Amino acid sequence: MKRLLSIVFALFVSVGAAAQGRGLPDFTELVDKQGPAVVNISTTQVVKGQGRGMQSPLPFDEDDPMFDLFRRFMPPQGPGRGAPRDFEHRSLGSGFILSADGYILTNAHVVDAADEVVVKLTDKREFRAKVIGADKRTDVALLKIEASGLPTVRLGDPSALKVGEWVLAIGSPFGFDNSVTAGIVSAKGRSLPQENYVPFIQTDVAINPGNSGGPLFNMKGEVVGINSQIYSRSGGFMGISFAIPIDLAIDIQNQLKAHGRVSRGRMGVVIQEVTKELAESFGLARPQGALVSSVEKGGPAEKAGIEPGDVILKFDGKAIGASSDLPRIVGMTRPGTSVTVGLWRKGAGKEVSLVVAEMPVDDKQAAARTAKPKPAEQAANRLGLVVSELTPEQRKELRVSGGLLIEDIRGNAARADLRPGDIVLAVISKGTTTELRSAEQFNRVLAQFDKGANVTLLVRRGEMQTFVTIKGVNGDK
Numbered sequence: 001m002k003r004l005l006s007i008v009f010a011l012f013v014s015v016g017a018a019a020q021g022r023g024l025p026d027f028t029e030l031v032d033k034q035g036p037a038v039v040n041i042s043t044t045q046v047v048k049g050q051g052r053g054m055q056s057p058l059p060f061d062e063d064d065p066m067f068d069l070f071r072r073f074m075p076p077q078g079p080g081r082g083a084p085r086d087f088e089h090r091s092l093g094s095g096f097i098l099s100a101d102g103y104i105l106t107n108a109h110v111v112d113a114a115d116e117v118v119v120k121l122t123d124k125r126e127f128r129a130k131v132i133g134a135d136k137r138t139d140v141a142l143l144k145i146e147a148s149g150l151p152t153v154r155l156g157d158p159s160a161l162k163v164g165e166w167v168l169a170i171g172s173p174f175g176f177d178n179s180v181t182a183g184i185v186s187a188k189g190r191s192l193p194q195e196n197y198v199p200f201i202q203t204d205v206a207i208n209p210g211n212s213g214g215p216l217f218n219m220k221g222e223v224v225g226i227n228s229q230i231y232s233r234s235g236g237f238m239g240i241s242f243a244i245p246i247d248l249a250i251d252i253q254n255q256l257k258a259h260g261r262v263s264r265g266r267m268g269v270v271i272q273e274v275t276k277e278l279a280e281s282f283g284l285a286r287p288q289g290a291l292v293s294s295v296e297k298g299g300p301a302e303k304a305g306i307e308p309g310d311v312i313l314k315f316d317g318k319a320i321g322a323s324s325d326l327p328r329i330v331g332m333t334r335p336g337t338s339v340t341v342g343l344w345r346k347g348a349g350k351e352v353s354l355v356v357a358e359m360p361v362d363d364k365q366a367a368a369r370t371a372k373p374k375p376a377e378q379a380a381n382r383l384g385l386v387v388s389e390l391t392p393e394q395r396k397e398l399r400v401s402g403g404l405l406i407e408d409i410r411g412n413a414a415r416a417d418l419r420p421g422d423i424v425l426a427v428i429s430k431g432t433t434t435e436l437r438s439a440e441q442f443n444r445v446l447a448q449f450d451k452g453a454n455v456t457l458l459v460r461r462g463e464m465q466t467f468v469t470i471k472g473v474n475g476d477k
Contacts, residue, residue, distance in 0.1 A: 025166050030221045031180055036122045036151040038170040038214060040177050041093040041106055041129070041143075043114035094171035094214030095119070095143065096153050096223065098253070102127075102145040105253060106213030107228055108134040111141050119145050122178055133256030137197045137264075137331075138244060139228050140252040141213075153215060156222025158201060158245035161185050169205045169227050171214030181206040190242060191324035192229075197264075197331050200242040201225045207241035216243040225249075251332070265333035265356035267306075267341075268299020270464060273323045274311060277469040281456035282311060283347040283431030289313040290323035293458075294465035304341065304354035308458065308465055309426075309433055313349075314342030330356065347431030382446045382474045383455060384411030387424060387439050398423065402437045403460065412472045423460035428467070433458070449473045 093110030097103070104119060111117050117129040127145035134141035161167075168182045183205035190200040201216065207230050216225035225243030255262045271290040279287040289311040295302045306312075312320055315329050316339035333339065335358035343350045380386045386408035395401065403423040426435045427445050436442050449455060456469045 025182075025219060027168050027180065027182060030168060030217060030219070031170065034153060034215075034217060034221050035170055035178055035180075037097045037153045038122070038178060039095045039097060039104060040120040040172045040175075041095050041104075041110055041213060042118045042120070043091050043093070043111055044116040044118075045089045045091075045113050046115050092172055092175050092210045093212045094210065094227075096215040097150050098152060100148060100150045100152055102147045102150060103132075103253075103257070104129065104143040104145065105226060105249060106141050106143060107226065108136050108139045108141040110213045111143070112136070117143065119143065120177070121150075133260045133262075135252050135256065135262045137262070138248065138252050139198070140226065140244060140249045140256075142253045142256040153223045154221060155246055155250065156218050156220060156224045158188075158224045158247055161188060161201065161218065161224055163187060166219050167203055167205060167224065168217045168219075169203075169207060169211060169214055170217070171207075171211035171227065173206075173208035173210040175210055179211075181211075186240070191322070192242065196324060196327035198228075198244050198248065199328060200228070201245060203241050203243060204239050205241055206237045208237050248332075263335060264331040264359040265335050265337070266300070266359040267304075267330050267354060267356060268296035268301045269306065269312075270294040270296075270466075271312070271323050271326060272466055275469065277454045277471065278456055278467055280454065281428045281430070281467075281469065282309070282344065284311065284344060288322075289320045289344065290326040291467055293467055300354050300357045304352045306341065306343065306352060306354070307345070309345070309428065309467075310350075311344040312341060313344055315339060316341075331359065335359075346433070380408065380410045380413075381439075381443055382449070383470050384413035384474065385409060385418075385424070387442060389438055390423070398460070400425065400460065402435050404436050404439060404442060411474060413470050416468050416470045417466075418459065418468055418470075419461070421461075424457050425460055425465070426458040428456040428458065446473065 093106055095104045095106035098105055111131050111134060117131060118126055119129045120126045127147060129143040129145045132142040132144050163185050165185045166182065167185055168180065170178060170180050173179050183203050185201060186204050187202040190202045192200060203216065205216070207227050211227050214227050215223040216227055218224050223246050225246055226249050227241065227243050229242050230237055231240040252262055269292050272293050274284065274287045274289055274291050276287050278291060292306060292308055292310045292312065294308055295306055312326060314320060315326060316333060318329050320326050333356045335356055337356045339354055339356060341352050341354050343352060385406055387404040388407055390403055390405055400423065403425045406418060406420055406422045406424060408420060409418050424436055426433050434445050451473060453473045454469055454471050455473055456467055459466055459468050
C-alpha cells in the first residue's frame with residue numbers, strides 16, 4: 001500500500017511539474033517586436049450648428065469622456081441661451097502599418113465622416129492621414145501617411161487558426177495607447193446580423209472602445225485579424241469580441257488601393273435560411289443551403305433559370321452550408337465571371353450556369369408594400385388562416401397570376417411570421433409546389449395533411465417573397 005501511494009504521489013508531482021513547465025504563454029517578445037507597428041488613430045468631425053455660444057457649466061472640456069456623462073444630469077439650457085456654433089466631435093481608434101511607406105489598415109467606422117484623421121506612432125510622432133478608401137460592408141479602411149522606414153506587421157493565415165488557440169490584441173482602448181490584451185479563439189466563421197460579407201473570428205480577448213481597427217495576433221506574431229466589434233449589453237467588453245480575418249481585409253485593401261472602391265458580385269436573389277421544417281417540406285435530407293424566396297426580374301439568377309423555391313447548395317464549386325455563406329461567396333466573385341450553381345429543385349439536384357453581375361455601390365432596398373387587409377367574416381381553414389381570393393385588379397396590381405389574401409390569422413398560424421395583408425402564393429410539401437388559385441383549392445390541399453403536420457407556404461409581402469412554415473395542422477379535414 002505504501003509503495004502504491006508513493007507511485008501515485010510521484011506521478012502527481014511529475015504531472016504538476018510538467019504543467020508548471022508549460023505555464024502560460026509569454027507575450028513579451030511578440031509585443032516588443034510587433035508593438036511599434038500598431039498606431040493610435042484620432043479623428044475629428046465638425047458638426048455644423050450643434051453647440052451653443054456660451055460657456056459650459058461643467059468643469060470638463062467637450063472632448064473629455066466625462067463631459068457626456070455629467071451633462072446628462074444637468075438641466076437643459078433652453079432656447080435662446082447662446083447662438084448655435086460648430087461642434088467638433090472627436091473619436092479614437094487603432095490601426096496597424098502594412099508597408100514601410102505608410103499604408104495603414106483600420107476599421108471603416110473609425111474614420112467614417114471624419115474631417116481630419118491623425119495617426120500617432122509609438123515613438124510619439126504624429127501624421128495627418130489620407131483615407132484612400134473605406135468599405136462599410138466589411139468595415140475595412142485603408143489610410144496613407146507620408147513617411148518612410150516605418151515598422152510593419154507580419155501577416156498570418158486565419159484559416160490555420162484553431163479554436164482554443166491563444167491570440168493577442170494591441171490597441172488604444174479608451175485612449176490608452178498600446179494596451180495589450182490576450183485570450184483565445186472562441187469560434188471561427190461567425191455570421192452576425194446585417195454582416196453578410198465577413199466570416200468573423202470570435203475571441204474572448206478584451207476589446208473596448210478605442211481597440212477598433214487594431215490587430216489580432218497569433219502566437220507567431222502574425223496578424224490574423226482586425227478587431228472590429230464586440231457583443232455587449234453594457235457598451236463595454238463582456239467576453240465576446242469579433243475580428244475580421246486578415247486575408248479578407250487584404251483583398252479589400254488591394255481593391256481600395258487600386259480603385260478606391262470595392263467591386264462585388266451579385267446574382268439577384270433574396271434568400272432565407274433552410275430550417276429543419278423547410279428542409280422536410282422541400283425533400284432535403286438535412287437543413288443546408290440557401291432557399292431562394294424571390295428572384296430579381298432581369299437579374300443574373302433569372303437569366304440562369306433560377307426560380308423561387310430552389311435551394312442553392314453550391315456556388316462555383318463551393319458548398320453552401322448555411323444561407324449566410326452565399327452573400328460572402330458571391331460578393332467575393334469577380335463581376336462578369338461565369339459560374340456553375342448547384343440547386344435542389346422539386347426533390348432533385350440540378351446545375352445551371354450563371355454570369356455574375358456587379359453590385360451597385362449604393363445598395364438601397366426599396367420599401368416593401370403591404371396590401372390592405374379586409375375584415376374577416378368567414379371561418380378559418382385548418383391552418384387558422386382566413387383567406388379570400390384576389391380580384392383581377394389586385395392580381396394585375398400585384399403582378400401575380402394567383403394567390404390568396406390573408407385577412408385574419410388564428411390558432412397555430414398566429415405563432416408564424418404571417419400578417420394580415422400577406423398573399424399566400426403556394427403550398428410546398430416534400431419538394432412539390434402547388435400554386436394556389438382559390439380558397440376551395442387551398443382547403444383541398446390542406447385536407448391531404450395529417451393532424452399535427454407542418455405546412456410550408458410561399459408568401460408575398462409587398463415586393464418581397466418568403467417561405468413560412470406553420471407548425472401543426474388542426475385535426476378537422
